[in-house]
Amino acid sequence: MEVLKAAGDREAAGHHVVHMEVGQPGAPAPRPVLAAARAALKDGRFRYTDALGIRALRERIAAHYGEAYGTEVAADRIAVTTGSSAGFNLAFLAAFDPGNRIALATPGYPAYRNLLGALGLEVVNIETSADSGYVMTPEMLVAAHERAPLAGVLIASPGNPTGTVMHPDALRTLVQTAERLGIRFISDEIYHGLVYAGIAETALKHARHAIVVNSFSKYYCMTGWRIGWMVLPEDLVRPIERIAQNLYISAPDISQRAAVAAFDATEELEAVKAGYAANRQLLLDKLPAIGFDDFFPVDGAFYVYASVRRFSNDSVDFTRRMLDEAGVAATPGPDFDRERGHAWMRFSFAGTGEDMAEAVARLGRWLG
Template identity: 60%
Template sequence: GSSAAFNLAFLAMYDPGDRVAIAAPGYPAYRNIMAALGIEIVEIELGSDAYLHADHLKSAHREKPLKGVLFASPANPTGAVIPADELSALVKTADELGIAVISDEIYHRLAYAAPDVTALACGAGVTVINSFSKYYCMTGWRIGWMVLPDELVRPVERIAQSLYISPPELSQVAAVEAFNATQELEAVKARYAWNRDLLMKRLPELGFLLAAPMDGAFYAFCDVTRHTNDSMAFARKMLAEAHVAATPGRDFDPLQGHRTMRFSYAGSHDDMVEALARIESWLK
């Protein structure tokens, strides 16, 4: 999956001590893998539109030069999609400043409000990471792909041969077939969209204010401060008492995560209806 691709990209592109920017909130494995490799992590706190802007990059680079930046659009945990013109400005700025870009496009094809443009449309020098785990619903098959600038192809191949040899052959065959399953996959996406409509309306009514626009992926990222100042304890209690699981924000954002929680709407519509009913009666 893309998890393997992060190791390959980081090893090929960055050295220990290099400064690499990521967004907070963001997918926790970025931070964890970089820390394991001795990369200096520069977490950039996002504003209410929940995506990285060119200006964020400029000011982090001004403080001390960055070697790289990694972003996802649509993003986990926010679901935010970087608008096409902002993405283009971000990639152009990185290019001008000599910052190597990694675009995690694992939630591509799961955007509901605006198109999810690939970073490759904004510059050929970017590294794109993608996977069959989300749109293609093949999480357990551990298969994904990378699009690399020419000069990185051989280094990544050489590291991959030593770390992984290859993805399982069965997964490779199944993944190629998945490209022909568009009808089924669009039906799954329509279910996500249906769930999204429900959560977008009901979560704020229950006091979970949307902390990011629900533009893509399958997450609602909520400000939970009307209920608690400790989202970890709140999530634990909700799981134990209402039997509804949601992810506390701390893993995504060590600084502000106590104020937020991520709800996934990847399940069935009936499960969403049931979960909301349980949360409502639990809160009374």
């Protein structure tokens, strides 16, 4: 967000900036979603809904699991949330007690760590590497649990900032290990649908007691609508409902009505994804020649997590200079990995193809 603000300041001063700092789709919400919202506006009456969401949306989300994964999920286990951010808050509040230890893979999304810390939960960072395929392994989880008992583990596949996708067998064995050890498993699946290499499998295939968090923000291009969902084990449905009633009553009525139509926009959304895939290929082809030849596998999402060691030992300073001198905004690594992030940065390729080509050209001139 600080990089975005600095980029906005440069634009206000008359400079053109290529934005690669924020993980936000460049495309608008799909046409069926906009049409459903317009139809709802004709009614003009928007109210509180049930805390778990309107029945039509919960049923449509449940049907999605059968269509996309061949997995049966009851609508009664679905909770509609104000984006995935509310989902993580609800999961942490309902599933854990202050002082509990929660394992996270690093590098990873910084809001997990920040939210857990704010709630009095202890974050246990588990470093990944090329040897593990840049994912947490059962052996890593067991070792962390043996040092001191873990109450939970949170996994994202595809991941942010890396875009790494866990192989289905790797996910299955990790889920089963967590269940055997009595560790609550939370699966961040908000980048499902945006996979270019491999398969993004839902944790629900392997564990009925997993908590799954998803969102309409990424694949469905609905960031500002603030709408997401959770799939819950039966024992957490009522606690989540009670907490949600107190935190925000319900997700926005109009966003819920519109989101029902998102599942009817596959053709349009796949065209948007094809644009991301073209951007991804452009960066994979061009970045190594510029000097960014060390990066995590770009399996999914819309990020390249690249090393800056060839140019700097301080990615915060490097990204600041890159913005000031080349007009390209990207995110430095310390947010994602406090120990090793100084050597890394994240490029988002969610923008237009023209922007990606311009970014590569600017970086080539700047570093050449």
